[in-house]
Amino acid sequence: MSVHTHITHSGPALTEAARAVIEAAGEQWTDLRSDVFATLAAFARPASAYDIAEAASARIGRRLAANSVYRILDLFVANNVARRVESRNAYLVNEHPGCAHDCIFLVCEACGEATHIDDDRLGDALRGTARGAGFTPTRPVIEVHGRCGGCGTS
Amino acid sequence: MSVHTHITHSGPALTEAARAVIEAAGEQWTDLRSDVFATLAAFARPASAYDIAEAASARIGRRLAANSVYRILDLFVANNVARRVESRNAYLVNEHPGCAHDCIFLVCEACGEATHIDDDRLGDALRGTARGAGFTPTRPVIEVHGRCGGCGTS
DNA sequence: GCAGGCGATGTGATATTGTATCGTCGCGTG
DNA sequence: CACGCGACGATACAATATCACATCGCCTGC
Numbered sequence: 001m002s003v004h005t006h007i008t009h010s011g012p013a014l015t016e017a018a019r020a021v022i023e024a025a026g027e028q029w030t031d032l033r034s035d036v037f038a039t040l041a042a043f044a045r046p047a048s049a050y051d052i053a054e055a056a057s058a059r060i061g062r063r064l065a066a067n068s069v070y071r072i073l074d075l076f077v078a079n080n081v082a083r084r085v086e087s088r089n090a091y092l093v094n095e096h097p098g099c100a101h102d103c104i105f106l107v108c109e110a111c112g113e114a115t116h117i118d119d120d121r122l123g124d125a126l127r128g129t130a131r132g133a134g135f136t137p138t139r140p141v142i143e144v145h146g147r148c149g150g151c152g153t154s
Numbered sequence: 155m156s157v158h159t160h161i162t163h164s165g166p167a168l169t170e171a172a173r174a175v176i177e178a179a180g181e182q183w184t185d186l187r188s189d190v191f192a193t194l195a196a197f198a199r200p201a202s203a204y205d206i207a208e209a210a211s212a213r214i215g216r217r218l219a220a221n222s223v224y225r226i227l228d229l230f231v232a233n234n235v236a237r238r239v240e241s242r243n244a245y246l247v248n249e250h251p252g253c254a255h256d257c258i259f260l261v262c263e264a265c266g267e268a269t270h271i272d273d274d275r276l277g278d279a280l281r282g283t284a285r286g287a288g289f290t291p292t293r294p295v296i297e298v299h300g301r302c303g304g305c306g307t308s
Numbered sequence: 309g310c311a312g313g314c315g316a317t318g319t320g321a322t323a324t325t326g327t328a329t330c331g332t333c334g335c336g337t338g
Numbered sequence: 339c340a341c342g343c344g345a346c347g348a349t350a351c352a353a354t355a356t357c358a359c360a361t362c363g364c365c366t367g368c
Binding site (some may be wrong): 086087104106108109115117119121122125126127129130133134135136137138139140141142143144145146147148149152153 | 240241258262263269271273275276279280281283284287288289290291292293294295296297298299300301302303306307
């Protein structure tokens with residue numbers, strides 16, 4: 001496991017970091033993309049594309065259609081500034097863009113929050129197991145459903 | 155990791171094993187459930203509820219609505235005779251029902267097939283990591299997207 | 309300046325996936 | 339037989355995702 005520092009951003013700094021990543025990838029950082037990113041970042045838990053479309057519409061004062069949101073989310077996910085929570089059909093910002101782990105989401109069945117943890121050993125072990133089965137892994141999906149600390153075990 | 159034998163069924167024997175599990179759980183094994191199970195088992199890759207509804211309709215010679223299929227699939231998943239592939243919104247039969255692992259799916263991006271592997275060490279490690287983060291895991295979702303052996307690495 | 313290319317976005321339609329509600333049927337039981 | 343109950347049918351609906359095509363702004367070659 002490589003030793004490295006996570007730079008965790010929030011608020012405007014996070015948006016700025018996302019902009020840098022997108023531009024470094026040769027993509028444009030448009031006003032709309034910025035608005036969608038900020039909208040997504042403002043959610044405390046995974047947000048569906050339609051949630052984002054609605055909130056972003058309010059933010060920018062006009063209707064933003066779901067398909068535009070999907071286009072932008074696809075770009076974000078491809079460039080690792082946002083993540084998709086597969087078991088929820090929803091999205092989260094990546095709080096340390098530029099740091100590409102196989103990430104693990106702990107999804108609380110009670111409050112709906114998803115916390116993101118990194119553990120390279122698990123991702124590496126999973127990739128190794130897959131390769132051992134003659135499979136060439138590209139994208140692991142590792143999510144755990146359960147109860148977060150705040151929601152207890154009951 | 156416990157030492158045990160996997161009894162892998164196929165065809166009628168698999169359906170029979172599923173029946174036994176469902177009945178042992180105090181649920182009924184109706185003709186319709188049997189038909190839906192056999193229909194699902196006949197798919198070589200993860201099948202959506204609507205795929206199953208269509209194929210089962212053909213099999214039984216009348217329209218079977220999606221909601222009925224969902225009800226039955228929910229029952230199957232709850233009793234571990236079928237599994238849901240979260241990143242595909244699709245279902246697979248569990249070829250060794252009664253053996254409840256945290257299962258891992260290798261989902262081929264080229265041919266769409268999903269192979270099911272077991273590795274208790276990975277599931278246990280993942281649960282342990284989750285607990286280390288103050289989380290009480292109930293259901294891990296472990297899926298890997300990539301290329302299967304038959305589809306190569308290109 | 310203007311034509312054309314190109315990426316980003318808008319608009320509307322549509323496809324796919326998943327739920328809710330309510331009625332009916334068959335079956336066991338008092 | 340009356341009743342309750344689980345399974346199922348039918349319909350509507352909600353939520354998620356994609357497609358096709360038009361438009362707009364910007365940049366470039368001419």
